[in-house]
Amino acid sequence: MTSPSPDPGAAPARAWSTAVGASIASGVLLALAFPPFDLGLLALVALVPLLWAWRDTGPARAGALGFVAGLAFFGLLLSWVWYFGAVAIFPLLIALAAYWAAVGAIVGGLARLGLRSPWLVAAAWVVLEALRDRWPLGGFAWGEAGVALHSLSAARALASWGGVPLVTFLVVAANALLLDLGHALARREPGALALVAGGLAAIVIATSAGVALRFEPTPTGQLHFALLQGNDQNRRLTPDEQAGQFLTRRHLALAATLHGSYDLIVFPESALDTDPEADPVVKAKLGAIGREHGSALLVNGIADGPDGSAFNTNRLYDPGGRLQGSYAKQHLVPYGEYVPFRDELGFVRELEQIPRDYRPGHEARVFHVAGHPIGTVICFESAFGPLVREFAAKGAQAIVVSTNNRSFRRSANAAQHLALSQMRAAELARPVLHASISGITGVIDASGRVRRTTSLFKNAVVIGRITTETGRTPYVRYGDWAVWGSAAALASTLAGGFARRRLRAATGPMPDRPTPDRSAT
Numbered sequence: 001m002t003s004p005s006p007d008p009g010a011a012p013a014r015a016w017s018t019a020v021g022a023s024i025a026s027g028v029l030l031a032l033a034f035p036p037f038d039l040g041l042l043a044l045v046a047l048v049p050l051l052w053a054w055r056d057t058g059p060a061r062a063g064a065l066g067f068v069a070g071l072a073f074f075g076l077l078l079s080w081v082w083y084f085g086a087v088a089i090f091p092l093l094i095a096l097a098a099y100w101a102a103v104g105a106i107v108g109g110l111a112r113l114g115l116r117s118p119w120l121v122a123a124a125w126v127v128l129e130a131l132r133d134r135w136p137l138g139g140f141a142w143g144e145a146g147v148a149l150h151s152l153s154a155a156r157a158l159a160s161w162g163g164v165p166l167v168t169f170l171v172v173a174a175n176a177l178l179l180d181l182g183h184a185l186a187r188r189e190p191g192a193l194a195l196v197a198g199g200l201a202a203i204v205i206a207t208s209a210g211v212a213l214r215f216e217p218t219p220t221g222q223l224h225f226a227l228l229q230g231n232d233q234n235r236r237l238t239p240d241e242q243a244g245q246f247l248t249r250r251h252l253a254l255a256a257t258l259h260g261s262y263d264l265i266v267f268p269e270s271a272l273d274t275d276p277e278a279d280p281v282v283k284a285k286l287g288a289i290g291r292e293h294g295s296a297l298l299v300n301g302i303a304d305g306p307d308g309s310a311f312n313t314n315r316l317y318d319p320g321g322r323l324q325g326s327y328a329k330q331h332l333v334p335y336g337e338y339v340p341f342r343d344e345l346g347f348v349r350e351l352e353q354i355p356r357d358y359r360p361g362h363e364a365r366v367f368h369v370a371g372h373p374i375g376t377v378i379c380f381e382s383a384f385g386p387l388v389r390e391f392a393a394k395g396a397q398a399i400v401v402s403t404n405n406r407s408f409r410r411s412a413n414a415a416q417h418l419a420l421s422q423m424r425a426a427e428l429a430r431p432v433l434h435a436s437i438s439g440i441t442g443v444i445d446a447s448g449r450v451r452r453t454t455s456l457f458k459n460a461v462v463i464g465r466i467t468t469e470t471g472r473t474p475y476v477r478y479g480d481w482a483v484w485g486s487a488a489a490l491a492s493t494l495a496g497g498f499a500r501r502r503l504r505a506a507t508g509p510m511p512d513r514p515t516p517d518r519s520a521t
Helices: 016-032 040-044 048-054 059-077 079-084 086-112 118-132 145-149 153-187 190-212 239-243 246-255 280-293 349-353 379-383 385-393 413-428 474-478 481-507
Strands: 218-229 264-267 296-304 310-317 323-328 366-369 372-378 399-403 432-436 442-444 450-453 460-470
Touching: 016 040, 016 048, 016 059, 040 145, 040 153, 048 059, 048 086, 048 153, 059 079, 059 086, 079 086, 086 118, 086 481, 118 153, 118 481, 145 153, 145 413, 153 190, 153 385, 153 413, 153 474, 153 481, 218 246, 218 372, 218 432, 246 264, 246 280, 264 280, 264 399, 280 296, 280 310, 296 323, 296 366, 296 399, 310 372, 323 366, 372 379, 372 385, 379 385, 379 399, 379 413, 385 399, 385 413, 385 474, 399 413, 413 432, 413 442, 413 450, 413 474, 442 460, 450 460
Parallel strands: 218 264, 264 296, 372 399, 399 432
Antiparallel strands: 218 460, 296 310, 310 323, 366 372, 432 442, 442 450
16 A cells, blocks of 8 residues: 655645654553553554654654654663663663664655555564664664564464564554544545555454464473572672572572472572582582472573683583583673673773673574473573574474563563563464563463463462473464565565656656647637
């Protein structure tokens, strides 16, 4: 659905202050669609004010308005970054808002080429969101528009077809179509109204088909699990607590309350103060737990490499206490687990809190627990659909997210993180155990439905069973086809628009047709 740019008699662009207010409103409304407010359906209308502000504007103005909206959105969504101070929040907000500015500039540029379409707006949004998820420094995948609908079964069904990018595409397209609907009604344009109605019907039909034809995985059995959540301190640990291995003792004490047999016991990220492979006392205690319960143990620790490097590592021990395999975190948190441009940023004293840089792993490792292949990712990694997809592509029948969100206190970070794990479960059709040392710990089934959660900063043992699943969803098979399709459509449309502009410039306007001389008759 593409319409020409506005005619010369169109109303002038709305006042700057009004456009800025509309842009801020969109940022705020979309943030309210995410936890902690979690008003997910707002995402279907939240962008209408911003798209209205972009209408009939050029790329520079639309880019500036997108930047304002992005600042409002990420400023609210990521308010928990304030725990790390202004030196963290301001550069991050500016970098993230720049992507919204880029979407605006593209939409404004398309309008200058005589192109306006809800589908092109959605394609531009998906492409820039995918770029933000990957660059710079590995990207930042928090705040994808499609994740706002994590609580809706229909949205999770769509995610199994094309991942979160497909959901985002339809969310943005719905917003743009609603704006066009209002425009067509106001101008009483039957032709435009029919096009909008057709577009909205297409979204409804696509969503209904996605739900009706949703991939159904094949159950392969069950895993009996115990997840240990052992940090109830909503503060930094004291030097004495750290020296006394406070977290290790707390989690070992929780393990001592277990009774019976299990297939898997999880000590989540930062649950141990040392690497069991370098601490024979801790390794012996873990081995005793495994033998007592006949259970494999998945534990997290910081592993030292032979060259002095460090790796954030998940290790799997069999019921006899023998190491079965290790997975090193591949996607590290910049300025959290390593410092890019450390030498150049030596004047930033806050970076002294990160005395050494971790190194990334380079392989998605699949472990075997009670005959079932499982994948494990560590904290921040679960925000990245393509990374988690690798584990399902390698045959994992369940995913364990081992995380430590204690630095973010009682903010919305933990709930937002759990929502991301919901979408990962839906994309892959795999159950997800979201194991946190301080909460929220959650159990998510293969449809993305949350079956159980814990409270923040309350020690807990979560015991239950998950059904392991096999089979490849369309997203597992084909990956981010929604991103590449959007990029191809956007690139071809832009190329065609520029070609037409050059052709018009070369040939000039068509001459007026002369009026026939009828005087001779």
